Amino acid sequence: MKLYTSFLCLVGFLAYQPRVSQGLGYRVPSQYQWPKPHNVVPLQAPHDTPEKWVRLHNLARSKVGVGPLKWNTTLANYAKNYSQQRSGDCELIHSQGPYGENIYWGQGEGVIDAAAAMKAWVDGEVVNYDYNSNSCEFGKQCGHYTQIVWKDTTQLGCGTAKCSDAENKVFITCNYYPPGNYIGERPY
Numbered sequence: 001m002k003l004y005t006s007f008l009c010l011v012g013f014l015a016y017q018p019r020v021s022q023g024l025g026y027r028v029p030s031q032y033q034w035p036k037p038h039n040v041v042p043l044q045a046p047h048d049t050p051e052k053w054v055r056l057h058n059l060a061r062s063k064v065g066v067g068p069l070k071w072n073t074t075l076a077n078y079a080k081n082y083s084q085q086r087s088g089d090c091e092l093i094h095s096q097g098p099y100g101e102n103i104y105w106g107q108g109e110g111v112i113d114a115a116a117a118m119k120a121w122v123d124g125e126v127v128n129y130d131y132n133s134n135s136c137e138f139g140k141q142c143g144h145y146t147q148i149v150w151k152d153t154t155q156l157g158c159g160t161a162k163c164s165d166a167e168n169k170v171f172i173t174c175n176y177y178p179p180g181n182y183i184g185e186r187p188y
Helices: 048-062 073-086 114-123 143-148
Strands: 004-011 100-108 155-162 169-177
Touching (some): 048 114, 048 155, 100 143, 114 143, 114 169
Antiparallel strands (some): 004 100, 155 169
């Protein structure tokens, strides 16, 4: 029997566009340029962890007709570093960095990995998103899902760390560029 608990959180950080992110709710001047990630690299075996993340993200994206994401080592390093920073308490606190971000922690006897996080972010939230009203069901979350399928997002990087505050507990961060979840804009 697999027994685990999981928690997740999302923020879509502001990019250089003068749009309002649902995650933060304030504007950044249009002349401000967030740093662009670099080092977009093709995936090569045996690095199956990036491949798994990209495959799971692109599966969700293909269901709504948006283009595939590419793995980005800058985003992956950022995500890994932030997961390691949170490993002492594994609290669901966002990095406040320049990228879109989904965070998650899971604990238990089952495997806590990319599939577990994606199941929570996609399967657990797609039912809460109403495309016609472009909103989440009242009292429910759907922002992780909408960041994953955000049409303008093209790059992805994820990282994990074992939490030191409990046994069998993992903290996961995925970062996205360009970020999504802008108020009044549909993800696809």
